[in-house]
Amino acid sequence: MKKNELDISIRSVKKSDSNFLYELLKQRDPRANISHKRMPSFKQHESFIQSKPYSKWYIIQSSNDDIGSIYLSKNNEIGIFLIGKNQNKGIGCKALKLLIEKNPKIRYLANVNPKNKKSIDFFKKNGFKLIQHTYELENNN
Secondary structure, eight states: OOTTSOOEEEEEOOGGGHHHHHHHHHHSOGGGOSSOSSOOOHHHHHHHHHTOOSSEEEEEEETTEEEEEEEEOTTSBEEEEEOGGGTTSSHHHHHHHHHHHHSOOSOOBOOOOTTOHHHHHHHHHTTOOOOOOOOOOOOOO
16 A cells, blocks of 8 residues: 555444444534434434445444445435545545445436535545436425
8 A cells, every 4th residue: 555545444334333323423414414304313323224224334444443434325326424534535535436346336326415515526526427406395284
């Protein structure tokens, strides 16, 4: 490995990762989030993890430290989040490359809130292109 090359790996999520994933979820900006409207309880979060919601879900590690997570949904949608201090260092790009290498598909998607400029820039930088904006109507009858 070159001196400046990132030592990044991904490993499958285990039940024992619940605390780390919950802390990571707490760091997400709820205004830029599209996957949930409010923070779940820890018990709800554990149930979510145990439900195996994604086709593949990995912990991103650097030198054996957990620094983020990345997943591939059953519809080939990619989601990624890193602990703040590890953002903008090329780690996400390397983790994305590892995910794609381990899970070759014809097409990948990324659903991003239009207000989440960091994620938009990240996916554009990695070759993704905008294909749609989706609108929702909630009927609260």
